[in-house]
Amino acid sequence: MTEQTPAGDAGWFAGVERDDTDAAAAAIREGRADAPADWPERALDAGFAADADDYYDALHEATVAATRRAVREAESADDRQLVHAIRAMDDLASTTNELAERVAEWGGTLDDEPGTGVAYARDLAARDPETAAEERVVSLAARVVALADERDAEREFLERTVSTVAPNLASMAGPVLAARLIELAGGLESLAKMPSGTVQVLGAEDALFAHLRGNAPSPKHGVIYTHEYVRGTHPDERGSAARALAGKLTIGARIDHYAGDYRPEVEAELDERIETIRARRDDGGAK
């Protein structure tokens, strides 16, 4: 009980109260030792635990708490990567489209069968240039193709990452909308702390402030408009659909941030709710 182990040679339980899981978890994460020892026995000698079972119970609680915390920290850092990835994807998309237009315009002056877009650039990039001008167009087309491929790669990365970082949000919103909501909110944690009314109009800030200045109706939806459940619902019921969707997405973001496990029942509730909202319209139309 009084024996003090020298620093650097102490077990995780040194200086920790039996019921202080926070301190124990911190010791598990930050401590170190050069060599292992018979920690269970030492813990009993030090009076940390009553018996071996008690020691292992404490160890279980402490290691689970430490790992849960470390996992959460590591994964919340990943949502910063998502924000960068979606911004890069947006930049690549607009640059690709702009240059693809330029390629189409230029290529049209040299080509008998001009086309449009990235598909045309891909087509041009594969050709053998004959003149100096063609050489430039083909080269430019090759850059467009490379940018388009990079955009697709960013998107793939995004899809992979978002379903790890926010599995519930991603499964309900789809990977791109999920990433966009995280980006607009400034991270998964901020999204999880938002009221669902704010989530509903994320991305509609201009309309929202026009409304607050008093010269416009309140916006019904922000970027969640891109979701099938809003866009595919009759305009009269879109506000309800947007509110229902935003509500479940907010719950999803909270589960993702605070718990991290995937819970399909939330998505099932959302499906059911949207069905009810759409049925309302069908009934109304029949009257």
Add this chain to the structure above:
Amino acid sequence: MSDDDPDLPAGVARRDFGDGPALATRGESVYGEPTGDGWRRWDPHRSKLGATIEKGLDTGLSADASVLYLGAANGTTVSHVADVAGPTYAVEFAPRSARDLLGVCDTRSNLFPLLKDARKPETYAHVVEADLDVLVQDVATRGQARVAVENARFLADDGRLVLAVKARSEDVTAAPEAVFDEALADLREAYDVLARTPLEPYHDDHLAVVATPR
């Protein structure tokens, strides 16, 4: 059928889940594996340790054995180990895998998850006890034998190392045999090799090694 098989560790049995006898342990279901009468199937195709046992190597795994498992990943294999053994320390480096591992730990009070790098044993030597009976290693990193040597400090003198060497983690271009020879040479720095076997047909280009500290 559930009678003790002398070739299997206590707590591991062959049970029939509808397609012939298969390895099984007793515990809460983890990954949708077939279950029956409280037993759940241990698929050697998904577990290198399961394949090692299926191949007939003596892993030293037994009831109440204390175990350090390096490379626990999502906890598929370590869940079976914890069903059978005593205190089981599960080290995993990837946060995403560790998240799934936590779910496995919920129903197993003898399983202790550690989000640590197996190449740095000093970062968990203050938690993992000394004189363990079994060290299971399944890490997909270069220098797998090195990791085993570094972690020999946790084993009792008569303890067992059960190692799965993945040829492609060391060098994708070299012949697996050459990689295995090199790994075995590195291993002999700290261990005497007791047995080894390729894990085909369950896992291609993997060598299972059982060794004891020298």
